[in-house]
Amino acid sequence: METVLRAASMYLLLMVVLKIAGRRTLLEMTSFDLILLLIISEATQQALLGNDFSVTGASLTIITLIVVDILFGMMKSRFPRVDRLIDGTAMILVEEGEVLSGRARRAGISIDDIMTAARSQGLERFDQIKFAILEKNGKISIIPVST
Known part of the structure; x- marks a missing residue:
């Protein structure tokens, strides 16, 4: 026992x-x-x-x-x-190119972490990101701005 x-x-x-x-x-x-x-x-x-x-x-x-x-x-x-x-739940970290600093800080996610995920999709700047979402599994999903 x-x-x-x-x-x-x-x-x-x-x-x-x-x-x-x-x-x-x-x-x-x-x-x-x-x-x-x-x-x-x-x-x-x-x-x-x-x-x-x-x-x-x-x-x-x-x-x-x-x-x-x-x-x-x-x-x-x-x-x-x-x-x-x-x-937990998914959390939006970037909305329309603007970093939601408070949320990122609470989640322990740095700007570098977000940009690393963005660069993996060929994005180089925040204004190219429509949404960056911290998923429940800890991965960051990037939704680019439509061109």
């Missing part, structure tokens, strides 16, 4: 921490982000398993994490408020 409680509590802790960190953490990873992810995964592994390195303990941990994930998925599909709380 201790293994199940450890797994469920670590799942919830990581969900809260990543929610607080914001969707910025879901964008393209830098080397710093990769290092941080590796350290977090090692610390999480130790917290999940404790001193139990048995196959049974690892299996029980994996099963618990999958069940908790499935339960959250079911809750999100049944209760829209839970979905918005966990995953």
